[in-house]
Amino acid sequence: MTSHExxxxxxxTKNLPxxxxxxRWNETFGRPVARRVLAPPWSSDGQFHVEMAGYTLGSANISDNSQGISVMRMTVTAGGEAHRTRELLSDGNDDVILHVHEVGQRVVSQLxxxxTVEPGAGLLSSNADTSRMVLPGPARFSSVAVPRKLLTARAPGVEDAFLRPLPPDASVLRLLVRYLDILEDERALSTPELQHAVATHIQDLCALAVGATRGAAExxxxxxxxxxxxxxxKAHIAENLGDGDLSAATLARCQGVTPRYIHKLFETEGTTLSKFVRGQRLAEVHRRLADPRHAGLTIGAIAYSAGFGDLSTFNRAFRQHFGVRPSEVRRESSREAYLVPDRLAR
Known part of the structure; x- marks a missing residue:
């Protein structure tokens, strides 16, 4: 899929013999994309399977794709090797690659x-040099390739960090892996400007992970x-709407930051934490009321399950937000569910 930048x-490999x-993986991904030769012991007895997604985005200069970043997210069910040979170095690519493992290990030989990269940790390698990478067994990981010139401008000591494992469970690595989920969000990447912003954010996180200068870090x-x-x-809030306590203090403890920092994050978007949480809860209730599959639940039960503790407060907030009563949304949903089979019958 190609869209804008x-x-x-x-x-x-799921449906392949x-x-x-x-x-097939070597032909599709190895030489043409990763510019590496894949080699046994990748299993060929039916146990080996790979799922991967790749993304390339424009970055620092939105009109110049040579300044872009590439992201690979991969899951493999068996170990194997990959080599960047001297012959393949002729492509001239000198990107710096940050590998972050969520499951399994990676052993890299270079320079x-x-x-060895352990789960939760990261490792930096160079595309400008030959290398040998071994996955001892099943693994899930993400690799971010950033142009050397671009990353060096933010973290001048980047070349000294090659094959120096980054600390496991570093907060910036966890944030980076979670932030990469945005690449699945079409709305967040719907314009070149948004794509540029996402690429820049990923570059920022990579620079912080490997040691950005004071100015670049700020x-x-x-x-x-x-x-x-x-x-x-926002993802944590969406996953825990039913929890009555989504206060700044609670979120701050989960994220390892201060409550004031939590409030400032939402202020930068022109809202407050309480307004955002209430909006998410109201949207969740509206979604369930409009879904016939929840017709067996009372409106109160749905409101409580979304985190509201008082029905009068909920009813007032719902009407102010949507301009209709909760019962009207449910009634309209029931009417549409009744009419659809009738139309089909005619």
Whole structure:
């Protein structure tokens, strides 16, 4: 899929015969995309399977794709090797790659060094040098490729960080992995400007992970780190609407920040934490009321399950927000559900 300044693709071996999986993966991804040679012991006995998604975005200069970033997110069910050979270096690509593992290990040999990435940790490698990568077993990971010149401008010591494992469970790595989920959100990438912003945020997080300069770090914290933290907060709220306590103090403890920082994040979007949480709860109730599958639940039960503790407050807020009563939404939904089969019958 190509849209504006973003290109994405998916690859899966799920429907391929077992003995063709490694060959097809190498032909589709290895040499043409990753510019690496895939080699055994990737299993060919039917146990090996790979699911992957790739994205390329424009970045620092929105009209210049050479300044873009590439992201690979992959799950493999068996171990194997990948080599960037001297022959493949002729492509001239000198990107710096940040690998972050969520499951499984990675052992990388390059520049006379060898390092192991543990789950939750990260590792930096160079596309300008030959390398050997080994996955000892099943793994799930993300790899972000950033142009060397671009990353070096923000983190001058980046080349000294090659094959020096980044600390496991570093908060910025967790934020980066979670923020990469935005690449699945079409609305968040619907214009070149939004795509540019997302690419810049990812670059910021990579620079912070490997050691940005003081000035670059300050910019990144107010831009990429803030965007990633806010997105993670919104996701946490959406996943926990039924929890009555979504206060700044509770969220701050979960995120490892201060309550004041939580409030400031929402202020930058022209709202408050309480207004955002209430809006999300109201939207969730509206969605359930409009869904015939929840017709067996009372309006009160739905409101309580979305985190409202007082029905009179809920009813007033719902009418102010949507301009109708909750019962009207349910009645309209029931009427439409009744009419659809009738239309089909005619």
């Amino acid at each position: 973003i290109t994405s693709f998916r690859f899966s 077992p003995r063709q999986r490694l060959l 006379g060094r060898e390092a 910019i990144a914290k107010g831009r990429g780190l803030r965007a990633a933290r806010l997105r993670m907060l």
